[in-house]
Amino acid sequence: MSSAPTNRPSAPRPGRLGVGVVGAGRVGAVLASALRAAGHAVVGATAVSEESRDRVEALLPGVPVLTVDEVVERAELVLLTVPDDVLPGLVSGLGELGRWQGGQLVVHTSGRYGTEVLAPARAAGSIPLAIHPAMTFTGTSLDLGRLTGCPFAVTAAAPVLPIAQALVVEIGGEPFVLDEARRPVYHAALAHGGNHLVTLVAQAERALAAAGLEEPGVLLTPLLTAALDGALRGGEQGLTGPVVRGDVGTVRAHLEALARLDGEDLDILDGYRHLAAATTRRALAAGRITEPVAAALLDALAEPADVTERAAAPARDGGAQAFAAAPAPAGAPVVPGGTPAADVDAATPLEPVLARTRAELAAALRSLGGTRALVMTMGALHEGHLSLVRAAQARADHVVVSVYVNPLQFGPGEDFEAYPRDLEADVALLARAGVDVVFAPTDAEAYPAEPLVRVDPGPVATVLEGRTRPGHFAGVLQIVCKVLNLVRPDLAVFGQKDAQQLALVRTMVRDLDLGVEIVGVPIRREPDGLAMSSRNAYLGPAERERALALSKALRAGAEAAEAGAAAVVTAARGVLDAAEGVDLDYLALVDPDTFLPLADTATGPGLLAVAASVGGTRLIDNTTVQLGPRH
Numbered sequence: 053m054s055s056a057p058t059n060r061p062s063a064p065r066p067g068r069l070g071v072g073v074v075g076a077g078r079v080g081a082v083l084a085s086a087l088r089a090a091g092h093a094v095v096g097a098t099a100v101s102e103e104s105r106d107r108v109e110a111l112l113p114g115v116p117v118l119t120v121d122e123v124v125e126r127a128e129l130v131l132l133t134v135p136d137d138v139l140p141g142l143v144s145g146l147g148e149l150g151r152w153q154g155g156q157l158v159v160h161t162s163g164r165y166g167t168e169v170l171a172p173a174r175a176a177g178s179i180p181l182a183i184h185p186a187m188t189f190t191g192t193s194l195d196l197g198r199l200t201g202c203p204f205a206v207t208a209a210a211p212v213l214p215i216a217q218a219l220v221v222e223i224g225g226e227p228f229v230l231d232e233a234r235r236p237v238y239h240a241a242l243a244h245g246g247n248h249l250v251t252l253v254a255q256a257e258r259a260l261a262a263a264g265l266e267e268p269g270v271l272l273t274p275l276l277t278a279a280l281d282g283a284l285r286g287g288e289q290g291l292t293g294p295v296v297r298g299d300v301g302t303v304r305a306h307l308e309a310l311a312r313l314d315g316e317d318l319d320i321l322d323g324y325r326h327l328a329a330a331t332t333r334r335a336l337a338a339g340r341i342t343e344p345v346a347a348a349l350l351d352a353l354a355e356p357a358d359v360t361e362r363a364a365a366p367a368r369d370g371g372a373q374a375f376a377a378a379p380a381p382a383g384a385p386v387v388p389g390g391t392p393a394a395d396v397d398a399a400t401p402l403e404p405v406l407a408r409t410r411a412e413l414a415a416a417l418r419s420l421g422g423t424r425a426l427v428m429t430m431g432a433l434h435e436g437h438l439s440l441v442r443a444a445q446a447r448a449d450h451v452v453v454s455v456y457v458n459p460l461q462f463g464p465g466e467d468f469e470a471y472p473r474d475l476e477a478d479v480a481l482l483a484r485a486g487v488d489v490v491f492a493p494t495d496a497e498a499y500p501a502e503p504l505v506r507v508d509p510g511p512v513a514t515v516l517e518g519r520t521r522p523g524h525f526a527g528v529l530q531i532v533c534k535v536l537n538l539v540r541p542d543l544a545v546f547g548q549k550d551a552q553q554l555a556l557v558r559t560m561v562r563d564l565d566l567g568v569e570i571v572g573v574p575i576r577r578e579p580d581g582l583a584m585s586s587r588n589a590y591l592g593p594a595e596r597e598r599a600l601a602l603s604k605a606l607r608a609g610a611e612a613a614e615a616g617a618a619a620v621v622t623a624a625r626g627v628l629d630a631a632e633g634v635d636l637d638y639l640a641l642v643d644p645d646t647f648l649p650l651a652d653t654a655t656g657p658g659l660l661a662v663a664a665s666v667g668g669t670r671l672i673d674n675t676t677v678q679l680g681p682r683h
């Protein structure tokens with residue numbers, strides 16, 4: 053926490069004050085009651101709803117229910133306990149009417165706001181204070197006990213801060229000082245942990261009820277109590293369950309079971325997907341699972357769970373093998389205008405629209421409603437690309453895949469001409485995957501004129517890949533920017549396999565305000581560890597075997613991560629040095645954001661990246677490592 057605990061004994065007592073409450077909701081009535089118990093007088097409260105009036109009667113017996121004007125007029129301390137969204141208008145409205153008084157304490161209990169929202173009261177000479185109890189309230193006398201020891205975030209100008217602290221201390225709370233600017237994220241954290249926990253428990257109870265269990269709350273209590281206790285004490289280190297065990301099959305079975313729940317409970321599937329993906333990423337960062345396990349879990353979580361969930365879902369079992377072995381789908385790809393609806397039923401994948409020109413793309417996009425995601429590729433598609441497609445499908449209503457071998461990113465002597473091209477097979481694969489639009493422009497459509505205005509990728513493009521392939525990233529960003537502008541997606545998905553490319557795309561989107569979300573997807577590997585790549589097709593059987601040195605080196609490096617940066621590089625280099633027929637271009641341990649080399653003493657996340665040629669085929673691979681001792 054950025055704040056320092058306050059020194060309780062030095063906080064002055066504000067003396068006996070006349071307290072007025074505006075908004076006798078749960079928090080207002082309870083805090084006023086506590087202030088009363090501390091010796092202050094409650095001079096009035098506003099209470100519009102019957103519930104609020106009952107609350108005043110129960111918690112503040114004898115206190116008159118008044119109008120806002122009357123409360124503000126009579127009170128030396130005005131307690132504003134209204135909803136956050138009402139607060140600014142209320143304070144400025146009272147200011148415009150000249151109701152605020154010099155010397156009056158004006159205290160609000162919003163978590164999100166500091167004292168700036170009280171500026172109209174300060175302008176009239178009153179003393180603005182913001183206090184926020186990190187607690188949930190029932191609005192009954194039960195809450196009074198909960199105030200003892202309850203942390204309160206306190207924000208106020210330095211000279212009057214002790215007054216706010218003293219008020220908190222008087223009602224039994226523990227004040228801590230919080231900067232105004234940090235309040236929104238502080239409040240988001242509490243809402244996420246405290247409120248969304250309620251939703252999570254409710255969803256777990258509904259799923260248990262769907263399993264025919266009668267007292268889900270009773271059943272859950274021991275587990276949830278132990279899990280909460282463990283999480284608060286040991287964070288992710290205490291995590292148990294299928295994600296940390298790498299039980300991908302179980303996760304898939306869960307998704308399928310949840311997809312079959314009644315419509316009103318379908319939010320559970322959505323919640324499960326998001327939280328399991330977040331759990332996977334956190335378990336990976338905490339070193340509880342390896343990258344291949346995380347990749348497999350994230351892929352499973354991105355797959356449509358049931359054919360009924362998405363009309364054009366891919367076949368589920370068999371994954372890439374099923375796609376690759378399947379015959380080309382009947383019928384040629386369709387042009388904009390679409391497949392006649394009568395030809396399609398829910399189980400038949402829709403043909404994607406194949407757009408070869410900008411005009412065809414524009415027409416295809418016009419016919420799509422909802423949100424859309426873009427996946428950019430150079431074709432010769434494999435399961436790695438399909439994992440990008442599935443990640444896109446999990447996040448948007450429609451998916452556009454571009455297939456284009458971009459000449460601008462190839463240097464002289466590189467494999468532009470030899471690069472594998474098979475549009476028909478790619479479209480067939482994308483049809484099976486349920487993609488909506490395939491954009492495969494010709495060179496003349498992609499670059500109707502020699503581009504005069506170029507994207508400058510900046511310094512990150514001069515190291516690693518950029519050092520060996522000068523001009524490569526300028527060419528990549530030129531086409532990425534262009535296709536983003538032609539497709540105008542809500543989000544675009546890129547592979548972590550090209551980590552430097554992913555980082556540069558993110559930087560371009562940030563620096564040029566392109567207004568698109570960039571999603572990164574973990575590296576998809578063959579069972580023996582080789583990163584999937586279209587260029588693997590160039591490898592003969594012996595070379596294919598030798599190419600394993602790259603992923604083996606990364607694994608050796610990652611396993612040495614606890615011993616620090618130097619050990620990581622030494623371990624990885626050892627594998628590469630021992631490998632025959634592997635011509636190393638670079639092996640580098642760099643900062644995952646800046647791509648600058650990491651010092652031997654570095655701790656935290658690092659990116660271990662490798663590029664090497666095997667029999668003339670240039671391959672790249674990388675892994676993230678967590679440097680330094682695990683805690």
Ligand SMILES: Nc1ncnc2c1ncn2[C@@H]1O[C@H](COP(=O)(O)OP(=O)(O)OP(=O)(O)O)[C@@H](O)[C@H]1O
Pocket residue numbers: 428429430431436437439440545546547548549550573574575576577583584585586587588
């Ligand atoms: N194994 C993989 N796992 C995850 N994403 C991948 C994988 N391979 C490629 N991608 C991603 O797919 C997108 C398109 O990449 P591209 O068409 O260049 O495929 P590729 O197999 O990497 O080809 P190449 O052999 O030219 O490197 C990029 O965002 C890339 O990072």
Ligand SMILES: CC(C)(CO)[C@@H](O)C(=O)[O-]
Pocket residue numbers: 428429430456458461528531532550553
């Ligand atoms: C992003 C991309 C499709 C641009 O040509 C290419 O660099 C790739 O395939 O990663």
Ligand code: BAL
Pocket residue numbers: 430461550553
């Ligand atoms: N996969 C990145 C594109 C390229 O190598 O040109």
